[in-house]
Amino acid sequence: MTLPLAARLAEARRTRSFHSLSPEDAIRDAASAYRVQAEVARLLGVGIAGWKVGAAPPPERIPMAGPIFACDLREDGGVYRLAPGEAVKVEVELGLQLARDVPAGAVSRHEILSAASSLFVGIELVGSRYLAPDAAPFESRVADNFNNAAYVVGPSIASPAGLDLAALPCRLRIDGATVTDHVGGHADGDPLAPLLAWAAVQADLCGGLKAGQFVTTGTLNVPFDMNRAGLIEAELAGIGRVTLRLET
Secondary structure: OOOHHHHHHHHHHHHOOOOOOOOOOOOOOOOHHHHHHHHHHHHOOOOOEEEEEEEOOOOOOOOEEEEEHHEEEEOOOOEEEOOOOOOEEEEEEEEEEOOOOOOOOOOHHHHHHHHHEEEEEEEEEOOEEEOOOOOOHHHHHHHHHHHEEEEEEEEEEOOOOOOOHHHHHEEEEOOOOOEEEEEEOOOOOOOOOOHHHHHHOOOOOOOOOOOOOOEEEOOOOOOOOOOOOOOEEEEOOOEEEEEEEOOO
16 A cells, blocks of 8 residues: 555656645655655656665764655756756765665674765755655655656766775856855764665665666765755865756
């Protein structure tokens, strides 16, 4: 039986509209959130291109993840068209492309890097299918693919040799104006920390971390709000630069 929230989120995606979350729809536990993710993917008939990883708010800090659907990918240099009334947050992120499956269980930093064919710079557009996302319970936001609206996979490197991933120079420009220019910035210090935590758990119902998918590890900048057209340029020194244009 399909959870009502899954049906409503699938319809919101089909119509690019926004759903008013009722108390009856709200998800308040992780298991139901993962069930909704899987049901939305099934209802839409979409594939899982990648994952975004993170954690529940303090004090629990339980590892959490959301799938990134293949239909939500945009090309480097491509376009994302904002729906009427839509606002997104722009995040610069470090991602890994997986060359082989990562079975659930404790994994070392070396093992996760060995499972990756490359590391890349990415742009995530954080968005929601809810009319009032900040008022939604955290698990309801996880159910909505952990607030993923779109993602761009940018240039990559084969190995992080010589790079301190916790101290990558990060730059974000909007229409040519620099809005972020700093070193590091990940909430966990090491961007791989949330991936290592999630790899051990993999509580999702979408098949886990699979070869050919990517994982994005969380923002390196203070998320930048946008609800208008504009050119986004993100750069991680030593890895590359990626662009996306928002249109209305």
